[in-house]
Amino acid sequence: MLAPVTHFLPLTTIVRKRLLPVKGKVVARLNQRVIATEVVAEAHYAREYVLLDVARTFGISPLAADRLIRCKAGEELTEGTLIAEKKGLFSKTMRAPSDGRVIIAGNGQVLMEVGETSLELRAGMPGIVTEVIPDWGVVIQTTGVLIQGVWGNGRMDTGLMLPLLEKPADVLTAAQLDVSLRGSVLLAGHCRDGEVLRAAAELPVRGLILSSLMPSLLPLAAQMRYPILVIDGFGNLPMNPSAFKILSTNVKREVTIRAETYDRYTGTRPELVIPLPVNQEVPVAPDLATFAPEQQVRLRRAPHVGEIATLTRLLPGSTVLPVGLRVPAAEVRLQNGEQIIVPLVNLEVIA
């Protein structure tokens, strides 16, 4: 059976495609070394569109209005530029409401785009540009630590990672946040208090790595301007031992959090990267596996949710669980040595 994979890797090669949502211009070059916050591509698009109905405003037919329209498609207009004028006893004029560009002029109407917005696509992780995709973006490659999460608030930043947890089950409190942490990325456990998120914003921090978050805090977390990466899930979950071990042995290193929204269709996941130098090539970890004995797995559901185990045996056919469901299952060994049976759909391979 196909197995979903989550990466908690102390050293791997990471390859990420970074693309603009709309066509734009790639500013990074092939083989260029980039830092996470560096702009690799940019696009410009209209903040909004203004539809000027000349025919209706002048009370004339679209055909008559077309004869009075003074601008044409593609023309750049400044605020107040005459767009149409009706002369006579009851003369009327229509002028550009703001600076902008004419998109369409005809059928008695003028459509303008105004208020240009720039979109800057950042590298998202430090590395080398290994491919340029003209008009759309780049492929970036690096080596280092890769930890994937389950939720991100859409922000991205880089900073020195400082630990605020000693044990995987620690709970982060606002009292732990002092001025010495300003500008750093905080490695923490469970967050159950909105005050913590606000205090982190006030410092400010460059990022927050959490084991788990109370769902009621999601709207607030989404508003925070610093990246928040949740590794294990919602509710009170300790950090899984694999991620905890890797992260706690890499404190005081520069970490990039790309807390993107989890999109299961495109495969975009929130994740963090700690770049590390290598003497020889390390392979890219596969994103898909087939369940097999000796794999490290994470349990997705209770009991033992979030725990890391070793898959010891795939059970043939279907197995009846204690709750009565009949499903394909596997026997796994928890880190305390206990052997339990878990439905395959409640497992993901850690690689």
Next chain:
Amino acid sequence: MPVSLVEGESLLALDVGAVNTRALLFDVVEGRYRFVAAGQAISTAEAPLADIGEGVRRSIEHLQTITGRVFLQPNGALLTPSQPDGSGTDNVVAVISAGPALKTVVVGLLDGVSVESARRLAETTYARIVDTIGLGDTRKAQEQLNDLMRERPDLVIIAGGTDGGASRSLQKVIEVIGLVCYLLPENQRPAVLFAGNQNLIEDVRTLLQKWTPILHFSPNVRPGLETEDLGPASKELAEMFPAIRQLNMHGVEDLNLRCGGLLPAAYAYGRMIRFLSQVYGGERGLLGVEVGASAVTVAAGLTGDLRLNVYPQLGLGENLPRILKQTELADIVRWLPLDISAGFVLDYIYQKSIYPSSLPATKEDLTIEQALARQALHLAIRSAARDWPARARPLQPGLLPPFEPVFVGGSVIANAPTLGQSLLMVLDALQPVGITNIILDQNNLLPVLGAAAQRNALLPVQVLESGAFVNLAAVVAPICEADYGTVVMRVRLIQDDGTESQHDVKHGSLEILPLPGGQSAKLQIKPLRRADAGFGPGRAGTIRVAGGVLGVIIDARGRPLSLPADAVRRRELIKKWLWTVGG
């Protein structure tokens, strides 16, 4: 022997769901069509594969393992037609529900008329309405344009205007849609379905054809102010659905070609319910409900007239947190037989949305999953009831019309650990009234049978009669106003072998009258205190009932079902009901 050579053909049905992809084999056994076996694999619409083809291939391979028959050629292509050695299949049909709900804009003129029809039409597929435009919309055209540019819809449904009627207002809105299509990048332009004033078809074609990847036309959903006909437009929308999916989902085009017309699972389900209502449903109409990961589907068949409502926002998969936009957490917690906090349920909802394919492995998780199914189905039915015609009239306002029978399905119901749990979920959520049979589609066959029906009309009928569905129980649910514990009905069950049993039914009780599956009996019902068991208030009657696997259920818990406010008492009562239906 098969009735004819054509009807004797085997059929492979593929069902690409949000979580699982299934390959189901139907073939002729002893002269009649039978459901033979199902193979299953994880759906692969999502990354990293992001190609439904792999899940389809694996589900067929699983079917090959189960049946020992070969359906795939060494190069991975389907082996058609069937070969003398039994390998291969003659026909392939497929349905799909995988993928995110389509972001949909509905456009009409009058709010309660064509806008409402466009909304109903959107609800016949996996759509999420993100904007509504009509004459009642106070936004300027420019604001509508900017809002739609921000939403970037996948689909625009345009209704409005009676055929040959005024067209100016609709034309202005269509111009806005045209501008949106023109301004959006080519790969983000929405598909458009025009189901309005037929005199505007050429105008719409001229304006939109160049700027939309998919433009379809259907007969007017509102040919007159007082008449609504969603059927042809719904069919058109069903044909558009795979075309829209294939714009951003690999493997859909290939499957569409292989099976000669991929259908949305909900549409195929509705088609089957309509068919069943013609064959088996009486004046009371027939109801089908399916609680899946991608959506809750409600289909009411009223002697051939179908009302189909699809609610992706109530699906128990990745969209699960959206249920909280329609209901309070307390309304989910109320269904729990265990003392579980609302906070724990909230954690569950969000955790499940991360891992939609995961299954409950503890008693607590299982009860939460079933509580969510109850509430999602309850909300779906309440919402769908708004669209039912007057002839689907409930005995009292706010109650379920007396449909007979009721088909139920979807993973959480069909795969519940016990059939009693399946039944109780349905009784709690739907709260049927009068006398009805609850039939479980335990293999979720109805959508694929709906797809198969267009190839082979005999197949669904024979499969339905083959025992592939489970008659859970005949349910008698009276409406009455009485104190808890008061006797409201006397029933006598007279079995064909002459065995008789008599029961005094108390208000608030849930009871089972044992009647082995397959056997029938006479059920005499004598209501007291003007209770209405379907014959009218206080009126007695006798009916023949067929025994379901759970016998005959007398559900006198009251309609609407009112749960005790006291949490401890409520949980004890729910445990008692669970125990009554077998735990």
